[in-house]
Amino acid sequence: MKCLILAAGRGSRLSDKGDSKPLIPLLGLSLIERTILNAKKAGLSDFHVVTGYNGEKVRHFLDEFSRKRNIELTHIINEEWSKGNGLSVLAAKDLLNEKFILLMGDHVFDESILVRLKDERISEHEVILAVDYGIDANTLIDIDDVTKVLVGGDRISDIGKDIKKYNAYDTGIFLCTPAIFGAIEQSAASGDTSLSGGIRILAEKGQVRAFDIRNNFWIDVDDEEALRKARRKLLGGLKKTSDGPISRYLNRPISIRISKYLVRTDISPNFISFLSFILCCIGAFCFYLGGHTYFLLGAILAQAASVIDGCDGEIARLKFRGTEFGAWFDAVLDRYADAFLLFGLTYFVYSPTGNILYLFVGFMAIIGSFMNSYTADKYDGFMKKKLGEKEQFLRMGRDVRMFTIFLSAILDLRFLTLGDKVNLPFLAILFVAIVANTVNVKRMFILYKNG
Amino acid sequence: MKCLILAAGRGSRLSDKGDSKPLIPLLGLSLIERTILNAKKAGLSDFHVVTGYNGEKVRHFLDEFSRKRNIELTHIINEEWSKGNGLSVLAAKDLLNEKFILLMGDHVFDESILVRLKDERISEHEVILAVDYGIDANTLIDIDDVTKVLVGGDRISDIGKDIKKYNAYDTGIFLCTPAIFGAIEQSAASGDTSLSGGIRILAEKGQVRAFDIRNNFWIDVDDEEALRKARRKLLGGLKKTSDGPISRYLNRPISIRISKYLVRTDISPNFISFLSFILCCIGAFCFYLGGHTYFLLGAILAQAASVIDGCDGEIARLKFRGTEFGAWFDAVLDRYADAFLLFGLTYFVYSPTGNILYLFVGFMAIIGSFMNSYTADKYDGFMKKKLGEKEQFLRMGRDVRMFTIFLSAILDLRFLTLGDKVNLPFLAILFVAIVANTVNVKRMFILYKNG
Numbered sequence: 003m004k005c006l007i008l009a010a011g012r013g014s015r016l017s018d019k020g021d022s023k024p025l026i027p028l029l030g031l032s033l034i035e036r037t038i039l040n041a042k043k044a045g046l047s048d049f050h051v052v053t054g055y056n057g058e059k060v061r062h063f064l065d066e067f068s069r070k071r072n073i074e075l076t077h078i079i080n081e082e083w084s085k086g087n088g089l090s091v092l093a094a095k096d097l098l099n100e101k102f103i104l105l106m107g108d109h110v111f112d113e114s115i116l117v118r119l120k121d122e123r124i125s126e127h128e129v130i131l132a133v134d135y136g137i138d139a140n141t142l143i144d145i146d147d148v149t150k151v152l153v154g155g156d157r158i159s160d161i162g163k164d165i166k167k168y169n170a171y172d173t174g175i176f177l178c179t180p181a182i183f184g185a186i187e188q189s190a191a192s193g194d195t196s197l198s199g200g201i202r203i204l205a206e207k208g209q210v211r212a213f214d215i216r217n218n219f220w221i222d223v224d225d226e227e228a229l230r231k232a233r234r235k236l237l238g239g240l241k242k243t244s245d246g247p248i249s250r251y252l253n254r255p256i257s258i259r260i261s262k263y264l265v266r267t268d269i270s271p272n273f274i275s276f277l278s279f280i281l282c283c284i285g286a287f288c289f290y291l292g293g294h295t296y297f298l299l300g301a302i303l304a305q306a307a308s309v310i311d312g313c314d315g316e317i318a319r320l321k322f323r324g325t326e327f328g329a330w331f332d333a334v335l336d337r338y339a340d341a342f343l344l345f346g347l348t349y350f351v352y353s354p355t356g357n358i359l360y361l362f363v364g365f366m367a368i369i370g371s372f373m374n375s376y377t378a379d380k381y382d383g384f385m386k387k388k389l390g391e392k393e394q395f396l397r398m399g400r401d402v403r404m405f406t407i408f409l410s411a412i413l414d415l416r417f418l419t420l421g422d423k424v425n426l427p428f429l430a431i432l433f434v435a436i437v438a439n440t441v442n443v444k445r446m447f448i449l450y451k452n453g
Numbered sequence: 454m455k456c457l458i459l460a461a462g463r464g465s466r467l468s469d470k471g472d473s474k475p476l477i478p479l480l481g482l483s484l485i486e487r488t489i490l491n492a493k494k495a496g497l498s499d500f501h502v503v504t505g506y507n508g509e510k511v512r513h514f515l516d517e518f519s520r521k522r523n524i525e526l527t528h529i530i531n532e533e534w535s536k537g538n539g540l541s542v543l544a545a546k547d548l549l550n551e552k553f554i555l556l557m558g559d560h561v562f563d564e565s566i567l568v569r570l571k572d573e574r575i576s577e578h579e580v581i582l583a584v585d586y587g588i589d590a591n592t593l594i595d596i597d598d599v600t601k602v603l604v605g606g607d608r609i610s611d612i613g614k615d616i617k618k619y620n621a622y623d624t625g626i627f628l629c630t631p632a633i634f635g636a637i638e639q640s641a642a643s644g645d646t647s648l649s650g651g652i653r654i655l656a657e658k659g660q661v662r663a664f665d666i667r668n669n670f671w672i673d674v675d676d677e678e679a680l681r682k683a684r685r686k687l688l689g690g691l692k693k694t695s696d697g698p699i700s701r702y703l704n705r706p707i708s709i710r711i712s713k714y715l716v717r718t719d720i721s722p723n724f725i726s727f728l729s730f731i732l733c734c735i736g737a738f739c740f741y742l743g744g745h746t747y748f749l750l751g752a753i754l755a756q757a758a759s760v761i762d763g764c765d766g767e768i769a770r771l772k773f774r775g776t777e778f779g780a781w782f783d784a785v786l787d788r789y790a791d792a793f794l795l796f797g798l799t800y801f802v803y804s805p806t807g808n809i810l811y812l813f814v815g816f817m818a819i820i821g822s823f824m825n826s827y828t829a830d831k832y833d834g835f836m837k838k839k840l841g842e843k844e845q846f847l848r849m850g851r852d853v854r855m856f857t858i859f860l861s862a863i864l865d866l867r868f869l870t871l872g873d874k875v876n877l878p879f880l881a882i883l884f885v886a887i888v889a890n891t892v893n894v895k896r897m898f899i900l901y902k903n904g
Contacts, residue, residue: 326835327900327901330828330831330835330900331897331900331901334824334827334828334893334897337820337823337824337827338820338824341816341819341820341823345813345816345820349809349812353809356807358800358804361800361812362796365792365796365819368792368816368819368820369788369789369792369796369819369823372788372792372820372823372827373785373788373789375827376785376788376823376826376827377781377785380781384777384781442785446782446785449778449781449782450778450782
């Protein structure tokens with residue numbers, strides 16, 4: 003399906019951020035890049051971008067971008083960009099003769115809105131507008147600037163910035179048929195060259211359907227305040243429901259702060275994965291060297307690696323650079339890193355005593371952690387199928403394992419006198435060994451009983 | 454789609470194997486069970502079975518079977534079973550008014566024939582017969598007893614046991630429309646009550662299409678010779694293309710011989726998986742105990758476990774008892790078993806010397822083997838997508854790992870004097886560590902370059 007994106011406006015309220023609104027950076031990508039990549043991720047592939055103000059510069063930028071990211075992109079030029087965004091839509095009239103998606107180049111929104119909207123059935127003379135019913139709950143909008151709509155049933159009956167009676171906001175996300183062009187022409191003939199003008203004409207004929215975006219976010223990036231809100235929203239969205247407790251409350255808040263800076267650089271997610279792995283290797287080597295100082299240093303490095311390990315995925319998501327290989331590469335390096343760290347820690351505990359029990363427990367921790375990762379995917383998939391999404395799946399994630407090691411080092415140092423009586427590093431390994439293997443055995447039994 | 458199965462005949466040539474042909478056992482299942490389960494695996498679910506000779510006993514058996522295996526099964530009784538198999542088909546006339554699959558209860562065949570056949574398009578008055586064009590190559594048939602067909606283009610023009618001119622065999626696997634009933638009635642009216650008689654009537658009108666079974670096997674189990682051939686064919690089919698070299702030439706030939714006996718018992722595939730795991734645990738404990746005798750014993754147990762580990766899957770496939778859980782359970786236990794064995798072996802090598810290098814190499818072997826399994830699925834899937842099926846995927850399977858340990862024990866014992874100069878068990882671990890990790894790193898590079 004084709005996708006028409008309006009990027010012709012000037013955006014004077016953001017002029018101090020750059021002289022072309024579509025090129026204003028937001029977490030490592032310009033607004034127009036983000037809109038296109040978001041739509042691409044939602045499944046669209048053939049992009050038509052209307053440029054106007056500072057058009058040459060924007061088009062030059064887009065040419066580079068489409069080449070680098072391998073995106074099919076057609077330029078549409080609207081010299082009358084200052085006269086109202088309806089004319090930008092009209093400029094595409096000859097190129098779009100089937101249904102298409104219409105987006106604003108400066109709106110940031112949840113990809114899942116588009117995923118659903120693009121598959122909506124639409125009849126020949128209709129336009130579907132994604133609307134936000136959360137008019138009280140939405141703190142992301144600028145109430146003076148937002149376009150309001152009045153929806154009755156599933157039909158939009160009125161639209162405009164200044165209408166008195168409304169029950170939803172216009173999100174600027176449309177599924178259109180070519181019927182939109184005639185409507186804008188009609189509206190323009192009577193003096194209103196805005197897109198809303200065209201929509202109003204169709205609305206009066208009952209040809210505009212409202213599409214509920216539900217709880218998904220959208221934001222019109224019109225001023226610095228909105229830019230800040232968009233940044234905060236995108237960063238907040240990096241949290242994952244699958245994050246373990248340590249990840250959620252400790253690692254993720256830190257890694258997101260780091261990612262915020264890293265997205266401005268060209269550092270690749272795979273490089274971050276590798277860096278995290280190298281930190282773990284150095285940490286493991288510190289454990290091998292022995293002694294409290296090296297132990298603490300190793301544990302700090304391991305915990306730092308655990309934090310940084312969140313950044314690869316965050317950068318990949320923020321910059322739409324996630325690949326199948328990247329996810330695989332990260333998982334493989336994580337497994338190696340886990341094993342190295344646990345081996346180093348085992349040797350740290352074992353070498354001063356030569357007690358084979360320490361060696362065995364360390365070995366059980368290594369195999370147990372490994373099996374946790376090995377069985378997790380299959381188990382989770384199976385449990386979802388059997389028990390539905392709501393079920394809490396028993397697991398001890400990498401975040402908890404790494405933090406256990408870290409904690410044992412911190413506490414061991416703090417109560418050095420305790421160190422001789424209570425072997426905290428050993429207890430850390432023992433904890434990992436017991437929990438990890440218990441999880442595995444429990445998974446086996448649950449699957450067997452439900453299988 | 455409904456499936457009609459003929460199981461009314463007497464099968465006098467196999468009467469010394471039992472007084473009901475459908476109940477004659479073949480590798481742990483009766484012929485009729487195998488036919489039904491095979492068809493179920495191919496995607497059929499609603500079975501109609503025509504019984505005749507010794508019908509009460511067969512129906513009683515089938516009731517038990519359908520309850521145990523949760524299969525929808527309708528009995529059709531043909532008291533005139535001795536008069537020709539066309540009447541068995543006719544007995545189902547009132548129950549089948551859409552297209553259906555027709556099978557002989559005593560034919561054993563490759564499930565993939567049915568997988569393809571059931572999706573063939575068929576017009577209203579047509580019958581499709583799966584035929585075997587390999588009339589010279591097929592060593593499974595009894596040339597005097599087989600029904601021959603003459604195919605021109607895709608139409609069958611003649612059929613019968615004694616026709617002179619033919620170019621294919623009738624495999625007894627049909628996709629029918631209710632047109633078959635009228636044809637059999639017409640044939641019976643003129644004295645021929647056989648199914649072939651009905652087919653001949655349709656063939657004369659050009660309404661019988663031939664369906665090529667290609668290289669898939671089928672066999673009509675009519676006498677002891679055919680029963681032997683079927684057994685051999687089914688056992689031979691247990692080899693997997695994914696088998697490693699040791700598995701293919703050493704383990705599989707032995708495990709198939711064992712499975713041949715085990716299928717007669719009620720031993721479950723999961724129990725075999727568990728048994729193999731326990732053998733590995735004992736083997737690992739032998740390694741831990743140290744000394745050449747225990748080392749050899751441990752290695753023999755490990756290799757025996759590696760052989761037996763083939764039986765679970767073989768029994769599951771032979772008796773159609775494969776489950777998602779079973780495959781997962783086996784994989785998880787294999788990983789644990791591998792790790793225990795390598796840990797035992799590492800300790801065996803390490804404990805007399807206290808050389809940390811041995812410990813590290815052993816650890817690398819454990820992590821490397823593990824990662825081989827962890828990365829294999831994703832890697833193979835990815836490579837298939839990218840490079841097609843033909844590509845040879847670099848791998849060192851479990852069979853090779855286990856055999857390396859076994860070999861080092863055998864050779865170490867044989868050249869005991871060598872034992873002091875060349876540490877064969879250590880070399881075995883070193884070999885596993887290097888190969889396994891090299892495979893992993895190579896996979897990463899291949900995926901990165903192709904990603």
